[in-house]
Amino acid sequence: MHPAHFTAENPSTAPVEPDSVVGGRPSSPTRSTDNAPRTYDVIIAGCGPTGAMLAAELRLHDVRVLVVEKETEPPSAVRIVGLHIRSLELMAMRGLLERILPHGRRRPASAYFAAIPKPAPTGLDPRYAYLLGIPQPVIERLLEVHAVELGAQVRRGRAVAAVEQDGDWVTVELADGERLRSRFLVGCDGGRSTVRKLLGVGFPGEPARTESLMGEMAVGVPPEEIAVRVAEIRETHQRFWLRPAGVGVYSVLVPAAGVSDRAEPPTLDDFKRQLRAVAGTDFGVHSPRWLSRFGDAMRLADSYRVGRVLLAGDAAHIHPPIGGQGLNLGVQDAVNLGWKLAAQVRGWAPEALLDTYQAERRPVAEDVLDNTRAQAQLLSTEPGAQAVRRLLIELMDFDEVNLHLLQKITAIGIRYDFGDGPDLLGRRLPDIDVKHGHLYGLLHRGRGLLLDRTERLTVGGWSDRVDHLADSTAALDAPGVLLRPDGHVAWIGDDQRDLDHHLTRWFGRPVH
Numbered sequence: 001m002h003p004a005h006f007t008a009e010n011p012s013t014a015p016v017e018p019d020s021v022v023g024g025r026p027s028s029p030t031r032s033t034d035n036a037p038r039t040y041d042v043i044i045a046g047c048g049p050t051g052a053m054l055a056a057e058l059r060l061h062d063v064r065v066l067v068v069e070k071e072t073e074p075p076s077a078v079r080i081v082g083l084h085i086r087s088l089e090l091m092a093m094r095g096l097l098e099r100i101l102p103h104g105r106r107r108p109a110s111a112y113f114a115a116i117p118k119p120a121p122t123g124l125d126p127r128y129a130y131l132l133g134i135p136q137p138v139i140e141r142l143l144e145v146h147a148v149e150l151g152a153q154v155r156r157g158r159a160v161a162a163v164e165q166d167g168d169w170v171t172v173e174l175a176d177g178e179r180l181r182s183r184f185l186v187g188c189d190g191g192r193s194t195v196r197k198l199l200g201v202g203f204p205g206e207p208a209r210t211e212s213l214m215g216e217m218a219v220g221v222p223p224e225e226i227a228v229r230v231a232e233i234r235e236t237h238q239r240f241w242l243r244p245a246g247v248g249v250y251s252v253l254v255p256a257a258g259v260s261d262r263a264e265p266p267t268l269d270d271f272k273r274q275l276r277a278v279a280g281t282d283f284g285v286h287s288p289r290w291l292s293r294f295g296d297a298m299r300l301a302d303s304y305r306v307g308r309v310l311l312a313g314d315a316a317h318i319h320p321p322i323g324g325q326g327l328n329l330g331v332q333d334a335v336n337l338g339w340k341l342a343a344q345v346r347g348w349a350p351e352a353l354l355d356t357y358q359a360e361r362r363p364v365a366e367d368v369l370d371n372t373r374a375q376a377q378l379l380s381t382e383p384g385a386q387a388v389r390r391l392l393i394e395l396m397d398f399d400e401v402n403l404h405l406l407q408k409i410t411a412i413g414i415r416y417d418f419g420d421g422p423d424l425l426g427r428r429l430p431d432i433d434v435k436h437g438h439l440y441g442l443l444h445r446g447r448g449l450l451l452d453r454t455e456r457l458t459v460g461g462w463s464d465r466v467d468h469l470a471d472s473t474a475a476l477d478a479p480g481v482l483l484r485p486d487g488h489v490a491w492i493g494d495d496q497r498d499l500d501h502h503l504t505r506w507f508g509r510p511v512h
């Protein structure tokens, strides 16, 4: 385990040249001699949404980050994904939501569970109660720009090929033979993760039994004709739809010819062939917006951490995109891990803080895999599954059931186990009103926050890590709460000694 101090050798304290990037110390590497490998605090493999978000979170704490990305260019034409409520809230917490919104399309937060046509439950905060459809390359690009603005370095066309670690360092060898060193390595390199394989971490679960093609394209047949044919086919085919997705554009889902090991997107001809096989016509599809392929494999990494190497996002968990949860889960992994890894690198992490990453996030992924399995069953055309679906449709008329399922899919129902305490302990705090604005506006810097309605508490020797808002008007049903940088409630109360104990638990020893 990394000792909680800085040494001359530790790059965290090594002087660096000023740079033009915004946001604290830039991520320049250090090199003690010409032949020595460049060293960083953290290397991230993969600049997908998880890797980019993690890089930005680490930069908020001045951690020197290098992201190595296998592809030379950012992806151009891949799928539209949906950002759910918790991810939208996280974006607001980091001041990113306003930047992202103009690039997406808001859809109502209805029909979110197994496409059951129910409206969203009542009582949600309208500022976040929608699904934001956004092209994945766009959200990836926005997150990468954010990370770079904060000082992260991204090197494209560089793939991690080998990893070694000892007690203090990880040595990363890239495919071109260059060697780099860092305190930690995080594999955010997707479902076929090289880092996970190099670590020998098991990835048990269910292999893909089926594969589907999904995309958006124009059609050459009148809408009425499509509607009739689609209704007939859906009687017997679970994995099929052809439905409007904007002016002149249809969303298409059709079974693939078989299960392949190909990572590349399918072609329009693949879609035409499969549409003809299933529907007897290809509906004259043309001018695709994006085309994608996915299988129904479900897998969860046995471990999220081996020594100084961690896994996040699809590298740690895969499942089919029913309910659109994968990217959301990865971004949320990144926000959970970022401040903990930063604390470790900066030297103030309490014992075992980093281990709470797996303890908290692996059960969340387990739950997502499980609800995805349940949704897959509910989408089946088998009579038994259809009967269960009808029953659930009835149950969802109860607002509590409807809310419970929405909380699952959108990740706003997560409660981490922080021990005994009021129901709010371990949950995320909504974006409540505080004096001069909203809570999330106070969390842009990724620090802890004491929200203090008593106006007599203090963060004392933790003020370098934790902010303090004394506000007797805050719309909060508790005298005081301590928020972690990921917005989860780590303490509730009004007793300073108890607060100090919890500050130590989450933020390490105070500075005197």
Ligand SMILES: Cc1cc2nc3c(=O)[nH]c(=O)nc-3n(C[C@H](O)[C@H](O)[C@H](O)COP(=O)(O)OP(=O)(O)OC[C@H]3O[C@@H](n4cnc5c(N)ncnc54)[C@H](O)[C@@H]3O)c2cc1C
Pocket: 045, 046, 047, 048, 049, 050, 051, 068, 069, 070, 071, 079, 080, 081, 082, 083, 136, 158, 159, 160, 161, 188, 189, 190, 191, 193, 194, 195, 214, 292, 293, 294, 312, 313, 314, 315, 321, 323, 324, 325, 326, 327, 328, 329, 330
């Ligand atoms: C059809 C479809 C629809 C989907 N819809 C949704 C949705 O609506 N909502 C949602 O939340 N999710 C959705 N998903 C899932 C989502 O796309 C993934 O969960 C998400 O991309 C995972 O992000 P990631 O950063 O963890 O991994 P990835 O996006 O896979 O990124 C990994 C990155 O690592 C790079 N890399 C790989 N190997 C190396 C290496 N050795 N060295 C360096 N770099 C490497 C890759 O090039 C890539 O850029 C959908 C998926 C599919 C297939």
